[in-house]
Amino acid sequence: MMPAETDPDAALMMRVKAGDLAAFAELADKYKQPIINLAYRMLRDASEAEDLAQAVFLQVYKSAARYHAASKFSTWLFTIARNLCLNEIRRRSRHPAESIDAPRTEGEGQAPQHEDHRTVSAPERLLQGELEQKIEEAIADLPEAQRTALLLCQQDELSYDDISEVLNCSLSATKSLIHRARETLKQRLKPYLRTGEWDDQ
Amino acid sequence: MEEKKSRMNEPAEIRWREKCWRRELSAAERRELRLWLESHPELKPEFELELSLHQALGTLKDVSVPSNFTSRLLQAVEREEAQSERLANRHRAGWWENFKAWMPRFGVGAVILVAGLLSYQQFQIGERQKMLDSVTAVAEVSTLPAPEILHDFDAIQAMTRTPGPDEELLALMK
Numbered sequence: 001m002m003p004a005e006t007d008p009d010a011a012l013m014m015r016v017k018a019g020d021l022a023a024f025a026e027l028a029d030k031y032k033q034p035i036i037n038l039a040y041r042m043l044r045d046a047s048e049a050e051d052l053a054q055a056v057f058l059q060v061y062k063s064a065a066r067y068h069a070a071s072k073f074s075t076w077l078f079t080i081a082r083n084l085c086l087n088e089i090r091r092r093s094r095h096p097a098e099s100i101d102a103p104r105t106e107g108e109g110q111a112p113q114h115e116d117h118r119t120v121s122a123p124e125r126l127l128q129g130e131l132e133q134k135i136e137e138a139i140a141d142l143p144e145a146q147r148t149a150l151l152l153c154q155q156d157e158l159s160y161d162d163i164s165e166v167l168n169c170s171l172s173a174t175k176s177l178i179h180r181a182r183e184t185l186k187q188r189l190k191p192y193l194r195t196g197e198w199d200d201q
Numbered sequence: 202m203e204e205k206k207s208r209m210n211e212p213a214e215i216r217w218r219e220k221c222w223r224r225e226l227s228a229a230e231r232r233e234l235r236l237w238l239e240s241h242p243e244l245k246p247e248f249e250l251e252l253s254l255h256q257a258l259g260t261l262k263d264v265s266v267p268s269n270f271t272s273r274l275l276q277a278v279e280r281e282e283a284q285s286e287r288l289a290n291r292h293r294a295g296w297w298e299n300f301k302a303w304m305p306r307f308g309v310g311a312v313i314l315v316a317g318l319l320s321y322q323q324f325q326i327g328e329r330q331k332m333l334d335s336v337t338a339v340a341e342v343s344t345l346p347a348p349e350i351l352h353d354f355d356a357i358q359a360m361t362r363t364p365g366p367d368e369e370l371l372a373l374m375k
Contacts, residue, residue: 021275028271033263040264049264054274061278128260135257153222154258160219178222185258186250193253 009073017064028057031074035081038151042085044140052088056081075162078155082148082166089144131192138188145169146181153178213237214244221251225259 009030015023035056040049059080067076139147145167152163164174186193217234220226226234238245267273 021278024278025271025275028274032266032270036264036266046264050267050270053270054277057274058277058281062281131257132260132262135261150258156224175219179218182222182251182254186254189254189257190250193250193257 007072010069013067013073014069034155038081041151052084055084074157075165078166134192138185142181146177149177150181221255
């Protein structure tokens with residue numbers, strides 16, 4: 001729990017509560033990327049991830065009146081995002097034709113356009129691309145709770161306590177989920193992970 | 202003794218592991234971890250894998266966000282607000298519109314109800330009148346002669362049940 005005075009996002013949210021659209025735009029600008037990333041890795045569909053992110057922010061705006069300054073904004077936001085993702089996953093499971101596990105054909109247009117600002121050589125880019133694909137696949141195959149825990153763990157602004165609040169489980173259960181997710185990834189990605197190097201730089 | 206040493210290491214191991222999960226270790230932290238691992242060489246491969254996995258997860262690219270995402274979101278918010286405003290207005294004005302629409306039906310209903318009530322009232326009056334007539338008739342009974350005169354009623358009643366005159370015999374006697 002963090003009071004509005006120390007959490008700038010909570011202060012912005014209090015302005016949103018008073019009907020300030022500029023404050024809302026500021027929050028959306030700050031969090032759109034992590035929310036779309038999370039939604040994409042939960043749903044495996046770039047356009048649906050974008051729609052879901054919009055739904056998340058709309059929900060934030062509509063629920064602004066219920067927001068309490070005592071709660072940390074990012075925790076509240078990621079809780080809404082997770083709930084909407086779970087709703088979407090449940091909706092898909094009722095309509096198996098649109099299942100997230102359904103195999104996608106190549107060039108289907110669902111793959112996200114990733115932003116890459118790094119400059120690497122062609123073979124390195126190829127290896128890097130393969131590794132990224134393997135990581136994405138391994139994450140997608142994780143059980144939902146482990147996947148969410150792992151993805152939230154990558155968010156700098158969320159502490160372990162915040163993650164456990166979003167997941168609505170105890171701190172030890174949260175750490176256990178992250179541990180199990182990482183163990184699975186290590187097993188699956190072992191051939192691709194570089195070990196034996198101990199660079200201090 | 203070995204087991205005790207292992208248990209004492211546990212918090213440090215967990216602390217390092219949780220650090221590796223969250224972020225890239227600084228050069229100083231990596232040096233510190235390396236020193237710590239020198240006394241726990243059995244954990245070195247595992248920590249190398251942890252750090253490598255963290256690096257790999259860090260290479261995951263951001264999904265591209267449309268440049269007009271926020272402006273589209275604000276438009277959606279405005280649409281949402283306009284819609285809820287329209288709904289509120291419709292709700293406020295709705296009762297009068299509904300009243301006007303239902304007025305003829307209310308009128309017909311009221312006429313039927315009043316007619317029904319009047320009919321029921323008339324029926325009640327009629328019933329009361331019938332009851333009054335009955336009470337009056339009973340009251341008149343009290344003015345009849347005393348019951349003693351009905352003492353031989355059964356005998357007189359029996360006499361009326363005797364066979365009638367033999368008309369043929371009477372005719373012959375004439």
